[in-house]
Amino acid sequence: MAQARVIAVINQKGGAGKTTVAMHLAAGLARRAPAVVVDLDPQASATQWAAAGTQPFPATVKQLRAGAATVDLRRDYRGFDFVVLDCPPAADSRAAELALRCCDVAVIPVLPSPVDLWASLRLPQHIDDARQHNPALRAWLLLNQIEARSALSAAMQGALAEFGLPVLRTPVRRRGVYKTAALEGVSAYQMGARGAAAAAEIDGIIEEILAS
Numbered sequence: 001m002a003q004a005r006v007i008a009v010i011n012q013k014g015g016a017g018k019t020t021v022a023m024h025l026a027a028g029l030a031r032r033a034p035a036v037v038v039d040l041d042p043q044a045s046a047t048q049w050a051a052a053g054t055q056p057f058p059a060t061v062k063q064l065r066a067g068a069a070t071v072d073l074r075r076d077y078r079g080f081d082f083v084v085l086d087c088p089p090a091a092d093s094r095a096a097e098l099a100l101r102c103c104d105v106a107v108i109p110v111l112p113s114p115v116d117l118w119a120s121l122r123l124p125q126h127i128d129d130a131r132q133h134n135p136a137l138r139a140w141l142l143l144n145q146i147e148a149r150s151a152l153s154a155a156m157q158g159a160l161a162e163f164g165l166p167v168l169r170t171p172v173r174r175r176g177v178y179k180t181a182a183l184e185g186v187s188a189y190q191m192g193a194r195g196a197a198a199a200a201e202i203d204g205i206i207e208e209i210l211a212s
């Protein structure tokens with residue numbers, strides 16, 4: 001299978017960790033080859049993140065404004081080996097639809113609470129719809145904000161099973177360093193020992209995605 005090039009980070013729920021995951025995947029991918037985050041969210045958090053602080057962000061971040069449905073992401077970003085799409089918190093927006101139609105991989109960050117998961121239960125349907133145009137689309141759930149040493153509840157396991165989507169083996173733990181990275185306009189990769197554990201888990205996720 002061809003290597004994933006366009007990775008959409010998507011979830012209709014706000015606060016699930018889309019921007020945090022998109023920025024860190026791009027920062028990790030940029031260590032391998034040129035990577036761009038395309039900020040599809042009108043709230044522009046990825047764009048603000050890259051503009052914060054004094055150090056340059058390790059991946060390029062570009063904002064895509066209205067009329068997104070007319071763009072050809074592969075053509076427009078052909079200078080980059082990896083294109084990471086930071087989607088708005090609405091699965092039925094044109095931007096999210098565009099993202100699902102043109103990506104190789106959809107990564108869906110979810111918080112480890114059944115109530116949060118249920119808020120995203122329409123996503124598998126959107127993935128199925130997108131596969132009519134994009135049959136090779138692969139999609140994974142990514143557990144975010146996992147507490148160290150706490151096992152997933154039975155309710156959570158059940159809610160995950162209801163999705164019928166595979167779950168990436170590597171979760172993202174809840175770590176203050178992810179918030180600090182956003183404030184400082186960098187990623188965990190630029191934070192030395194403070195960021196090492198976060199960078200290692202992001203590398204694990206990247207390996208899972210690229211190996212698939």
Ligand SMILES: Nc1ncnc2c1ncn2[C@@H]1O[C@H](COP(=O)(O)OP(=O)(O)O)[C@@H](O)[C@H]1O
Pocket residue numbers: 013014015016017018019020021045089144145146172173174175176178179182
């Ligand atoms: N793994 C994590 N550990 C700690 N804080 C996190 C983590 N993931 C996300 N956050 C924080 O949660 C909030 C929402 O995350 P964000 O990436 O903006 O979500 P979304 O883009 O889905 O709305 C932000 O304040 C972010 O710093």
Ligand SMILES: [Mg+2]
Pocket residue numbers: 018019020041045087
């Ligand atoms: Mg966001």
